[in-house]
Amino acid sequence: xxxxxxxxxxxxxxxxxxxxxxxxxxxxxxxxxxxxxxxxxxxxxxxxxxxxxxxxxxxxxxxxxxxxxxxxxxxxxxxxxxxxxxxxxxxxxxxxxxxxxxxxxxxxxxxxxxxxxxxxxxxxxxxxxxxxxxxxxxxxxxxxxxxxxxxxxxxxxxxxxxxxxxxxxxxxxxxxxxxxxxxxxxxxxxxxxxxxxxxxx
Amino acid sequence: xxxxxxxxxxxxxxxxxxxxxxxxxxxxxxxxxxxxxxxxxxxxxxxxxxxxxxxxxxxxxxxxxxxxxxxxxxxxxxxxxxxxxxxxxxxxxxxxxxxxxxxxxxxxxxxxxxxxxxxxxxxxxxxxxxxxxxxxxxxxxxxxxxxxxxxxxxxxxxxxxxxxxxxxxxxxxxxxxxxxxxxxxxxxx
Numbered sequence: 001x002x003x004x005x006x007x008x009x010x011x012x013x014x015x016x017x018x019x020x021x022x023x024x025x026x027x028x029x030x031x032x033x034x035x036x037x038x039x040x041x042x043x044x045x046x047x048x049x050x051x052x053x054x055x056x057x058x059x060x061x062x063x064x065x066x067x068x069x070x071x072x073x074x075x076x077x078x079x080x081x082x083x084x085x086x087x088x089x090x091x092x093x094x095x096x097x098x099x100x101x102x103x104x105x106x107x108x109x110x111x112x113x114x115x116x117x118x119x120x121x122x123x124x125x126x127x128x129x130x131x132x133x134x135x136x137x138x139x140x141x142x143x144x145x146x147x148x149x150x151x152x153x154x155x156x157x158x159x160x161x162x163x164x165x166x167x168x169x170x171x172x173x174x175x176x177x178x179x180x181x182x183x184x185x186x187x188x189x190x191x192x193x194x195x196x197x198x199x200x201x
Numbered sequence: 202x203x204x205x206x207x208x209x210x211x212x213x214x215x216x217x218x219x220x221x222x223x224x225x226x227x228x229x230x231x232x233x234x235x236x237x238x239x240x241x242x243x244x245x246x247x248x249x250x251x252x253x254x255x256x257x258x259x260x261x262x263x264x265x266x267x268x269x270x271x272x273x274x275x276x277x278x279x280x281x282x283x284x285x286x287x288x289x290x291x292x293x294x295x296x297x298x299x300x301x302x303x304x305x306x307x308x309x310x311x312x313x314x315x316x317x318x319x320x321x322x323x324x325x326x327x328x329x330x331x332x333x334x335x336x337x338x339x340x341x342x343x344x345x346x347x348x349x350x351x352x353x354x355x356x357x358x359x360x361x362x363x364x365x366x367x368x369x370x371x372x373x374x375x376x377x378x379x380x381x382x383x384x385x386x387x388x389x390x
Binding site for chain 1: 226243247257293297308316320336339349377389
């Protein structure tokens with residue numbers, strides 16, 4: 001095992017901030033290339049006529065999932081050293097719904113609003129201001145909702161651990177689901193392009 | 202004089218267009234692989250995933266601590282983002298998000314997509330669209346903190362690590378957005 005490099009002391013905290021900046025550049029670059037600097041492109045996901053968000057997200061998830069899995073199998077990457085957020089079932093479901101509402105109302109998520117701001121979108125910048133506001137409101141009322149926010153805790157919980165199946169089997173099924181999803185998404189696009197725009201788009 | 206300025210601006214714009222004509226977006230699978238490799242490199246190099254809302258939380262918490270130090274240190278949420286000794290702004294996610302700003306601009310510039318404008322459907326006014334953007338952003342910020350991360354930190358990062366909570370979160374995000382999509386169709390279609 002030699003990775004994660006930072007955890008094995010290949011470099012210090014100061015240098016990690018430079019890495020952060022470089023990784024961020026890559027992140028922003030590919031988000032913009034995918035079209036995620038545009039709210040209309042992002043929102044079209046929810047009217048089925050352009051499923052790019054789904055395709056990009058799940059391709060990214062599968063790519064990284066494969067990488068982590070195989071680097072682990074080959075003994076290069078110690079998966080247990082990767083930061084893993086604990087599960088809080090109900091707060092995460094409720095938070096997810098609120099986030100989904102925010103997505104359809106405002107058109108971005110926090111990361112994509114940064115990208116859209118960088119290419120001059122005024123709505124993206126205003127959305128970003130909204131994110132600051134939302135986090136501030138959350139911080140201010142946190143003492144009142146802290147009990148709820150930390151309820152239904154399950155600790156660090158993986159899909160495969162929860163379902164009692166081997167890691168590799170979970171990787172296989174997620175891939176299968178995604179590939180099926182991609183085919184389904186492309187069909188939906190065709191149907192809804194016709195329905196919404198009479199096949200003009 | 203004014204006329205001169207106008208032609209100059211037009212010429213400059215045309216020059217930019219000529220240098221970087223507007224290009225179509227990449228194939229989604231191609232962009233997805235790129236994004237996945239960036240995420241993987243974060244795992245391999247740093248032992249952590251990507252994020253966005255965490256960086257904004259750091260800025261919010263630091264600002265609150267600057268204005269009302271006792272108020273911030275008495276609040277468990279803010280305290281979480283202020284624990285580092287020294288400057289709390291020397292934060293990994295904050296530097297990553299600064300990178301996102303630069304990376305997005307570089308991509309947009311070379312694809313001829315850097316334009317000051319408002320993205321919206323044809324049937325909604327600018328003012329309304331911006332109001333919705335503000336409200337949507339606030340919902341997003343609030344929801345992300347309740348869920349312990351946003352689309353980057355939870356959906357992408359946790360998704361790739363097969364984190365149970367992240368997958369529940371991801372399904373809820375899509376469900377929430379699809380639930381309200383019909384009522385907000387005038388904003389987008």
